Amino acid sequence: MLLQRGxxxxxxxxxxxxxxxxxxxxxxxxxxxxxMSIMAGFTANYxxxxxxxxxxxxxxxxxxxxxxSIGRSIILAIACLFFTLIIGIPAAYALxxxxxxxxxxxxxxxxxxxxxxxxxxxxxLLQLYGTxxxxxxxxxxxxxxxxxxxxxxxxxxxxxxxxxxxxxALEEGASSLGASSWQRFKDIAVPNALPGILAGSLTVVTLxxxxxxxxxxxxxxxxxxxxxGLADSYASMRLEIASAYTLVFFxxxxxxxxxxxxxxxxxxxxxxxx
Amino acid sequence: xxxxxxxxxxxxxxxxxxxxxLSPTSINVSPGExxxxxxxxxxxxxxxxxxIAGLESPDETGKVFFDDSDVTSIPIEKRSVGMVFQSxxxxxxxxxxxxxxxxxxxxxxSTEKIRDRVDEVMALCQLExxxxxxxxxxSGGQRQRVALARAVAPQPKILLLDEPLSALDAGLRDQLRxxxxxxxxxxxxxxxxxxxxxxxxxxxxxxxxxxxxxHVLQIDDPRKLYTxxxxxxxxxxxxxxxxxxxxxxxxLFSLQGGSLQLPEGISAVSDDKIYVRQEAIKLIPPSESExxxxxxxxxxxxxxxxxxxxxxxxxxxxxxxxxxxxxxxGQEVGLLIQVEDxxxxxxx
Numbered sequence: 001m002l003l004q005r006g007x008x009x010x011x012x013x014x015x016x017x018x019x020x021x022x023x024x025x026x027x028x029x030x031x032x033x034x035x036m037s038i039m040a041g042f043t044a045n046y047x048x049x050x051x052x053x054x055x056x057x058x059x060x061x062x063x064x065x066x067x068x069s070i071g072r073s074i075i076l077a078i079a080c081l082f083f084t085l086i087i088g089i090p091a092a093y094a095l096x097x098x099x100x101x102x103x104x105x106x107x108x109x110x111x112x113x114x115x116x117x118x119x120x121x122x123x124x125l126l127q128l129y130g131t132x133x134x135x136x137x138x139x140x141x142x143x144x145x146x147x148x149x150x151x152x153x154x155x156x157x158x159x160x161x162x163x164x165x166x167x168x169a170l171e172e173g174a175s176s177l178g179a180s181s182w183q184r185f186k187d188i189a190v191p192n193a194l195p196g197i198l199a200g201s202l203t204v205v206t207l208x209x210x211x212x213x214x215x216x217x218x219x220x221x222x223x224x225x226x227x228x229g230l231a232d233s234y235a236s237m238r239l240e241i242a243s244a245y246t247l248v249f250f251x252x253x254x255x256x257x258x259x260x261x262x263x264x265x266x267x268x269x270x271x272x273x274x
Numbered sequence: 275x276x277x278x279x280x281x282x283x284x285x286x287x288x289x290x291x292x293x294x295x296l297s298p299t300s301i302n303v304s305p306g307e308x309x310x311x312x313x314x315x316x317x318x319x320x321x322x323x324x325x326i327a328g329l330e331s332p333d334e335t336g337k338v339f340f341d342d343s344d345v346t347s348i349p350i351e352k353r354s355v356g357m358v359f360q361s362x363x364x365x366x367x368x369x370x371x372x373x374x375x376x377x378x379x380x381x382x383x384s385t386e387k388i389r390d391r392v393d394e395v396m397a398l399c400q401l402e403x404x405x406x407x408x409x410x411x412x413s414g415g416q417r418q419r420v421a422l423a424r425a426v427a428p429q430p431k432i433l434l435l436d437e438p439l440s441a442l443d444a445g446l447r448d449q450l451r452x453x454x455x456x457x458x459x460x461x462x463x464x465x466x467x468x469x470x471x472x473x474x475x476x477x478x479x480x481x482x483x484x485x486x487x488x489h490v491l492q493i494d495d496p497r498k499l500y501t502x503x504x505x506x507x508x509x510x511x512x513x514x515x516x517x518x519x520x521x522x523x524x525x526l527f528s529l530q531g532g533s534l535q536l537p538e539g540i541s542a543v544s545d546d547k548i549y550v551r552q553e554a555i556k557l558i559p560p561s562e563s564e565x566x567x568x569x570x571x572x573x574x575x576x577x578x579x580x581x582x583x584x585x586x587x588x589x590x591x592x593x594x595x596x597x598x599x600x601x602x603x604g605q606e607v608g609l610l611i612q613v614e615d616x617x618x619x620x621x622x
Contacts, residue, residue, distance in 0.1 A: 170365060172357075173359055173365070173424075174376070175329075176356065177351075177376050177377035183380060187376070192365070
């Protein structure tokens, strides 16, 4: 194996060099703006450049200005996760037990919010609930939008793992041993679907934290979230603060994305080992 | 464990799309009996098993009885059946021990009693020392035994097995077939199992129901099925049989290679065909027989030898004979067939 590799290293072909160059160029294209932006968040004065010195004062300022937006986003994401879990898992369980054709139609309905632009969805919510001012002005209004938008991801993720583990056969096994439908749900369905539930949860949290379209329409000046605050800072603050805000956003979202990637590969493996 | 009688009364099954998986069927399984449902795929055997289990309900007229109680509308979880699935359906989130004990846990039996019963069943199924293993760390044969142990642990009234050995390699299957036969007999639970493998059915069952296209063609003990099949399909399915075609005139059956004297009263044969098992044909010198053939090939099989003959009738004739007699290719041989070995069958 090692020898083979050694051989390959020695005969580097022109096409390999070309491919490497293209790859590196593409990486640079994607990464340089991000690096520039992050650097801007640390630079004392962006117009003078790095020579003006490095500082974390912009980050502190972002925290002072937008801490409540960041906090609200985290709470919203957790609440959104809570609701998608208690609605999504039983819904996926029910879909899995239905006749395939019927289940497919229902799944399409549930997934409908994905194919409608967030702005249109928000407009519909405003038209329907806009007059209920207590609800309209609270964070619950935004939460409703987030649950509507993220629920299909939870349902699909859980439904996919139910299919991958052949839940129907497992349930027949459990019912032959006397388990009622509630016992089958809690002893068999949920524990074996955990990787899918986790993957769905991470998707929901990531989407909820990053959601802008819907939230921008639904928010009030008192119910700003992280991405809405980001847009706000881009529009009205100096560039260094906007960049520092981007950095804060990165710090929150990147670990979630990495965990999501890791989990989805794991879930795929479970599907394949069957 | 005392036996429970199973009765199916005109159970049929029509699926919503109109396919008839099972034609109206009535069968009785005696207490403690082991019945095999044997047939090719799509013959309705699994549907029948699932009706007994309560995983499918029969069409309206059908009724299922366990002893004297009508269980037709009782769901599987209340029927007290143990079931071994083709895929085993073991729970990946539980250890071997937890899998086997799950049915007992559902019954709310005390932890110590569960432990004792699980130990007992694990010993019975030769699973000692594997209790803490993860299901994924088991071999195919071990999984099969865990599935069986899990099914029998709660002491079910009846035991149902759906192709219990089909997921295993051929070699392992032969070994486990004998083990399963011994084990099932020692349990003396009324058992119904589904298989497409006639050797498996013959080895394990007290009686075999041969099925085709949703009908039960014949239910009998294995020896009776083999020696006195009701029709050609059964004859061919439970063991290889030669089909000899010729012309019947009075009691003389004339073929390409000569003639055979059939007993009186056999003249009602349709299609002018008779069937003879491969090992029921003896090879003798051509001068001593009215029926002759030519050796096309001989294959040494270790404990026996397979001779293929041409020129007996339109089809080739297979003969299983002793392994050490020498036959030359092209050699002429005589065929000796005892009258009682001739199967006269309705065509399928």
